[in-house]
Amino acid sequence: MLVPLPGVKDFSPSSPPMSQDGEGVAAGGETRKPVNFGVVVFPAFQALDVFGPLDALNLLSRSYNMNLYTIADTLEPVSTKLSSGTGTNTDTGTETGQPAIVTAAAASDFGQRIVPTHTFQTAPPLDVLIVPGGQGTRYAGIATAVDFVRERFPSLRYLLTVCTGAGVAARAGVLDGRRATTNKMSWDQTTALRPRRVDWVRRARWVRDGHVWTSSGISAGVDMTFAWIAAVYGAEVAEDIARRMEYEPVQDPSRDPFADL
Numbered sequence: 001m002l003v004p005l006p007g008v009k010d011f012s013p014s015s016p017p018m019s020q021d022g023e024g025v026a027a028g029g030e031t032r033k034p035v036n037f038g039v040v041v042f043p044a045f046q047a048l049d050v051f052g053p054l055d056a057l058n059l060l061s062r063s064y065n066m067n068l069y070t071i072a073d074t075l076e077p078v079s080t081k082l083s084s085g086t087g088t089n090t091d092t093g094t095e096t097g098q099p100a101i102v103t104a105a106a107a108s109d110f111g112q113r114i115v116p117t118h119t120f121q122t123a124p125p126l127d128v129l130i131v132p133g134g135q136g137t138r139y140a141g142i143a144t145a146v147d148f149v150r151e152r153f154p155s156l157r158y159l160l161t162v163c164t165g166a167g168v169a170a171r172a173g174v175l176d177g178r179r180a181t182t183n184k185m186s187w188d189q190t191t192a193l194r195p196r197r198v199d200w201v202r203r204a205r206w207v208r209d210g211h212v213w214t215s216s217g218i219s220a221g222v223d224m225t226f227a228w229i230a231a232v233y234g235a236e237v238a239e240d241i242a243r244r245m246e247y248e249p250v251q252d253p254s255r256d257p258f259a260d261l
Contacts, residue, residue, distance in 0.1 A: 033233065034127035034157055038069045040145050040168075041114055042136045044082030048218050049132030049162040050114070053225040059241045060229060071123045072116035073144050081111030082135045120148040129156050132221070133163030133183060146171045159212045160228060162221030166214045170194035178209040183217035184261040203259040205250050216256060223250040 037057065039050055060066065072078050118124070129152060136142060150172035153159060161169050166182035167190040169175050176197040181204040182190045191200045201207050206215040206224035208231075215224035226249035230238035242249055 033064055035065055036067050036069065036124060036126050037128045037130070038071050038118075038123060038126040038152075039130040040132070040148065040165075041070055041072045041078045041116060042134075042142055042145050043079060044134050044136030044139075045078065045080060045132045046134035046163055046218055047080045047112055049134060049165065049221050050130070052219065052222040053130060053160070053162065056222065056225045056229065056241055056245065059244055060233065060237070063237070064233070069118050069123055069126070070114060070116045071118050071120060071148070073141070074119060075116050077113040077115050079111045079113045080134070081108075082139070120144055123148075123152075126152060126156060128158045128160065129153075131159070131161045131165035131168050133161075133165040133167070133186075133218070137164045137167050138189070142168060142171075149174060157211060158228070158232075160221075160224065161212075161214045162224070163215065163217045164190050166190060167193050169212075169214070170198055173197075175212065175214070178212055179207050180209065180212070180214040181205075181207045181216050182214065184256075184258045185217060187261075203256050204253055205256045206253050208253070217258065220250075222247070227251070227253065 039054065041050065054068070057066070057068070061068075129149070131145070131149060146168055149159075149169055153172065153174040159169065159174065161180075161182075163183045164186050166175065166180050167186075170180070170190070170193045173194075175194060177199075179199045179201050181201045184202070187202065191198070204216060205220050206213060206227060208227070213224055213228055215221045226238050226242060226247075229241065238249070
């Protein structure tokens, strides 16, 4: 049996009311589409984890009332590149005394920056929260994102994690008692963050457990997003967006060619 850690709030499946197709049910039994979307960003987030799902949602927003909030520690631009500094063991929270990056990439200035619209303290109420992965999930600075996910989870209609973003959600305790997946190249490190309280599914392109969706590595987040759009807005809507993107989404969540990495 999966049990919560002592002192950690129990988030074991207590989802918002859901209709049979997975759509959240508003007061009075009427369904409504999500309006407020948030995406968490942090230093060294993985670009495609964010921009892949968002581009599909960009097209969706042409037909539905949707707001997007980019949320970070501060309002300063956030880079996909991890700056050098002192590393921290995310399992224990202790300083390692080793550089965060020890390769030639540390001297490289190749990355993209995104400007947050809100901080973790000022973000508005959200219907949907997207949590990406990336190198930054392994370092001490991710703790504020973990806290934000834990704080906002009870009021979310949907939580979507991409790649090692599942590790952020796992550390927040919100995957306890649920099935989830993550990046196969980082499988051991990520699942070790919550090995007995989360039902980790290795062979999965994505996993849906109630209102929580988790995807495998990087590009899998795009496939998960299309599956989520199909579940919430209908298959025809998802198919139309895929055509406009000239993209063929994986539709079988168990089709995972990277499961044995």
